[in-house]
């Protein structure tokens with residue numbers, strides 16, 4: 001059921017919240033062993049909450065999301081719940097406070113039923129890099145659900161939640177939404193507070209909803225959006241009426257069509273499917289306008305320089321002392337002693353240059369504290385996270401800073417300027433959400449570049465800081481869903497909701 005259907009039934013007394021919650025519990029018990037979307041659930045808390053909210057409904061004081069059963073990506077703090085980011089590093093970490101978005105959802109009486117699987121620290125496009133094992137696509141368990149919010153998308157697709165929250169740093173809400181056949185919305189950077197979101201790349205990270213419908217996404221956005229004094233990057237610009245925009249779409253919108261997003265690498269059927277919808281929208285009064293985004297071809301490279309640089313800095317806090325997994329101290333001291341002993345023995349028998357070399361090694365041997373950091377991080381982080389920390393540290397290093405980090409910042413500006421220019425003439429810009437449908441589990445795991453290329457259409461919205469939505473638009477002959485993406489200028493969420501709703505109306 002959608003949020004509005006639920007509201008109607010719950011407010012009229014036709015359905016009790018208890019029954020809604022029991023439905024989702026059954027779904028999770030039945031589906032989760034196959035899909036692996038939830039990494040933690042609290043059914044008792046959900047049941048208790050349902051009783052509390054039911055009382056509010058009965059006495060007419062319930063909030064906007066009364067009865068809405070939600071799952072939360074395991075990167076957003078929920079007081080008293082585990083917050084693992086699907087990493088061994090945070091295996092036993094528990095949130096001590098609520099993220100602003102969680103506080104706002106709770107204030108409007110949403111029922112939070114569990115924590116959702118994801119790529120470790122949100123780094124990935126297939127939800128395969130998780131300490132809890134991969135999420136499976138509900139449409140075909142041999143396929144990935146997309147990532148990094150794979151659990152959030154799969155939970156909605158398999159009816160294990162009415163809506164979920166995900167996070168989008170470089171496509172992480174929209175690409176899994178496309179692969180799982182649900183709606184996913186990435187708000188403008190600054191529209192939704194990041195307070196309580198574990199940082200990956202702070203100038204990109206955004207929290208947003210994944211839902212069954214555009215209107216549901218709007219209903220959640222309405223609650224979570226808005227200024228927050230706890231996040232100094234959150235904007236003071238007033239929210240717009242998102243639900244109204246989703247319910248009353250204008251047909252005569254101007255849609256920018258960039259050649260750059262319909263070229264090489266795009267699956268032919270997806271291209272045809274997206275073009276067909278555009279023709280239908282045009283027949284209904286929309287105007288299709290060719291636009292140019294000449295710098296988008298540098299999007300992936302730019303993102304993977306800047307996002308890894310920010311990640312290397314943000315993830316420095318996980319040292320096993322202040323935060324996160326700590327390696328066994330005795331084991332570490334033992335190792336260190338053995339190394340020292342071996343070097344000293346070698347020193348005794350070595351001669352000439354070799355002796356000097358060994359002496360240098362002895363002098364450079366880690367102190368116990370440094371070794372504890374190293375060992376904790378080596379054990380706690382997975383391979384993709386380590387790869388990004390190393391890439392990020394490299395592009396920030398003194399000798400390469402200008403060549404990589406500095407240059408990428410300049411290209412980011414050029415990409416932003418492309419969009420600013422294009423939005424002078426159009427309301428939204430359209431593209432497929434991803435170049436293909438969901439791919440085979442394990443097929444790209446060993447090839448990071450192939451994995452990164454999945455984000456080719458979604459990543460520029462993150463670089464530009466603008467908003468975007470993915471709406472299901474068809475089923476491929478291989479049986480898998482795929483989405484259409486609309487992006488709009490900063491703080492113009494009503495425009496993407498409007499366009500998304502037009503697509504839904506065309507397909508219904």
Ligand SMILES: NC(=O)C[C@H](N)C(=O)O
Nearest residue numbers: 122123124169170171172
């Ligand atoms: N976090 C994201 O938005 C997903 C992106 N594929 C990344 O690995 O960075």
